[in-house]
Amino acid sequence: MLYAPVSNNGLVTLPKIARDYLELISGEDAMKLTPVTGNCILIAKYKQDEEAGLAKPIRLTKKGQFTISGKHRNWLQLDEDTEVYFSIQNDKLVMSKAAKLKACLVCQMTGSIHGIECCICEGSGNIRTHSPGILTEIFVAFKNGRKYGMVYSLINQEQLPDGSIELRGLPKLTVRSSTKPYNYVLVIQEHYEKCIKEEFFKLNFQVDEWEGGMYRAIEI
Numbered sequence: 001m002l003y004a005p006v007s008n009n010g011l012v013t014l015p016k017i018a019r020d021y022l023e024l025i026s027g028e029d030a031m032k033l034t035p036v037t038g039n040c041i042l043i044a045k046y047k048q049d050e051e052a053g054l055a056k057p058i059r060l061t062k063k064g065q066f067t068i069s070g071k072h073r074n075w076l077q078l079d080e081d082t083e084v085y086f087s088i089q090n091d092k093l094v095m096s097k098a099a100k101l102k103a104c105l106v107c108q109m110t111g112s113i114h115g116i117e118c119c120i121c122e123g124s125g126n127i128r129t130h131s132p133g134i135l136t137e138i139f140v141a142f143k144n145g146r147k148y149g150m151v152y153s154l155i156n157q158e159q160l161p162d163g164s165i166e167l168r169g170l171p172k173l174t175v176r177s178s179t180k181p182y183n184y185v186l187v188i189q190e191h192y193e194k195c196i197k198e199e200f201f202k203l204n205f206q207v208d209e210w211e212g213g214m215y216r217a218i219e220i
């Protein structure tokens with residue numbers, strides 16, 4: 001996950017790891033930007049012989065920066081003073097609008113739980129998720145938790161070949177750790193259990209609605 005700020009006139013720095021991925025040389029190479037569904041833009045290396053006349057080359061400056069045109073900024077739905085997010089999806093470099101930071105409620109924005117760094121927000125007090133819903137938050141927790149020795153499992157769900165999640169019943173989260181004290185693990189487990197219940201038993205919520213696997217979370 002890589003985030004980069006965008007200036008008011010659309011100037012953004014392509015992170016080094018992304019430049020290396022596309023084998024782009026700053027100050028020499030150019031890119032081809034292709035808007036795709038989901039308000040994303042695919043970024044590929046511009047190859048003069050193949051692309052001549054088909055796509056407009058976007059130059060990469062010596063500082064590794066490029067300008068996102070007004071048309072592309074609209075496509076990404078960028079506001080002023082916003083950030084973009086670079087990720088690799090199906091071997092392609094994808095740029096999208098970065099999700100806004102939101103408060104980490106597991107540690108109440110303090111960055112620690114019982115005096116130990118919060119593994120949900122990695123001590124920052126804030127988290128980001130790119131899709132709404134508690135399941136995507138839990139998957140962020142899964143990802144961040146690995147380096148803190150946290151092991152999560154979510155039952156009653158199945159990952160489909162397209163990467164989406166289909167639920168088979170009310171999701172149930174279990175959290176374990178061989179390195180963190182019990183009261184630390186318990187705070188996380190109780191927080192997400194409460195969130196799952198709140199989200200799935202909202203007013204007017206019918207159990208049958210999700211028993212057929214209607215609720216689908218998308219990749220974070």
Ligand SMILES: [Zn+2]
Pocket residue numbers: 104105106107108109110111112118119120121122123124125126
């Ligand atoms: Zn936290």
